[in-house]
Amino acid sequence: MRTHLCGRLDASHVGSQVRVCGWVAKRREHGEHLAFVDVRDHTGIVQCVVPGTVDVRSEYVVAVSGTVRHRPEGTTNPDLATGEVELGDCEVEVLSAAEPPPFAVDDRVDADEAVRLRYRYVDLRRPRMQRNLRLRATVLGALRASMDAQGFCEVETPLLWAPTPEGAREFAVPSRLHHGSFYVLPQSPQLAKQLLMVAGMDRYYQVARCLRDEDLRADRQFEFTQLDLEASFVGQDDVLDAVSAAVTRAVEAVTGEPVPPVARMTWAEALDRFGTDKPDLRFGMELADLSDVFAGTGVKAFAAPAVKALVVAGGAQTSRSRLDGWTDRAKALGAKGLAWFRVGDGGALDSPLDRFLADGERAGLVAATGAGPGDLVLVVADEHRTACTVLGTLRVEIGGRPVGEGPFRYVWVVDFPLFDGVDDEGRPQAAHHPFTMPHPDDLGLLESDPLAVRSQAYDLVLNGWELGSGSVRIHRADIQGRVFRALGITDEEAEARFGFLTGAFRAGAPPHAGFAVGVDRLVAILAGEENIREVIAFPKTQSGADPMTGAPRPLAPGTLAALGLRALPPPS
């Protein structure tokens, strides 16, 4: 049907009789003797010259036959990859007419999100979206190639799985053959891949779709894709090396540039220096610790377990309304307030709190933050965790840049805590999941001080986005029992929830560890996109709807009945 792709034509084809197919990007008529038709396919646009008039409109699907020729002197178009040449003496065959598009198929315009998604098949014609989807395919191919080369075996696991309470809210699938019972869609293949280790697969990976019924964000969709992997007889460093190799290969496949070794820091260090477990290392603005400066202070606002500070270089001129906005933001993030100090010459401070400060505190604040004249110091006093995370968020919002803007700064965050706070009944909550191996040095604290126990869990972070996480798993029944007890899970509950897993472990479980890379996020960053919707062919809106298909939609009563279901009326 065609001999060449539009965007591939260049001077080397001059003189060739060719036929290209695609969509009409633009038509320019110059009377009855000359018309230009720009034809677009996934490779680009080529200008076709018709000696007469041509009855086509934008987005018509056409096949154009013509002769490749140099453009006349002075009419080349440097903005077009094919701008040196054109197709001359063209015959245009309309393969399919088209209505005017709901919005221009053009990277220069950005229509409303709902309109783009409703006409996603048009939206995806835009060069930007074509590039993103093809970049995604490149990344997936490189990831698979790396895993294969490292001796991992791709295994598919079920989408119809069993409910295992804990963790993310699950999507339920009613059973037709067992009325009143349900499958759930996996929030990840976590348990399946551990079973594969018991099964002796040794090294498993999968490009796996994961489904979580939680509220959507710019970096979160109901369904998302992970490069999921697990290996036997390995430790943490082996997993980090394997994942680094795969991600490095994918990034190099896209950028063509080598990836430097991935940095590493502990979770505690990340929290203390950057106020987050996913630090963006592209810029400084590290948090300062003023806890010692204000220990035993008379300033009520600073009488807290921790006092942390953030320096905004040259921020002394920040308007009062902007400062008030940051204060509101800090409160929304859980702080009791936000103190600010404009630094003047000679360490003078301009702040509503200044008159309450002792001289030593004033000097200590300047010294500990390293702030100079013209700078602004933001201070939060609170529990250590809160003080750090609030300023960590402000750090990114004040000083940060779009995630896809280079350079790419990867970092492993290791030694996460095993438990992350306590629930309403005072029981520790698993920070990663209940099968995560405690740090060997902290095993003795499991009963006496569980919240101080570190785990062998780790995250891969890129430019402030969590790219994935993993852990060394528990393979010994005695340790698993101690962790379950720390979580307040009785033997009976453990048997009811995870009996198939604990049963499998009694069959001989190898030491194993694994990881999962968030492919959507990785691709988005590499594509320079701030939102993973831009790298997913058919995503949902923030309210979980698909404007194109109308999903979710009610089922016909008969369909419901066949599933043994009856829908409640919507709440009034």
Next chain:
RNA sequence: GGACCUGUGGUGCAGUUUGGAGUGCACGCCGGCCUGUCAAGCCGGAGGUCGCGGGUUCAAAUCCCGUCAGGUCCGCCA
């Protein structure tokens, strides 16, 4: 569950602060002209429930209340 932003011909926006005739800009669409354009150009034209509902007012795109949709975020995401 909560906070904030947005909603105006097919698309993107201005108009909303300080109420006064659906006023304006760019693109697109339809018709005409045009032999080297490329975001073509020139002339003419069509196209509107100002998201929806209610309220205030002599008068509402504009003010108030509610609601829906899209977005960003908090909670949530083992």
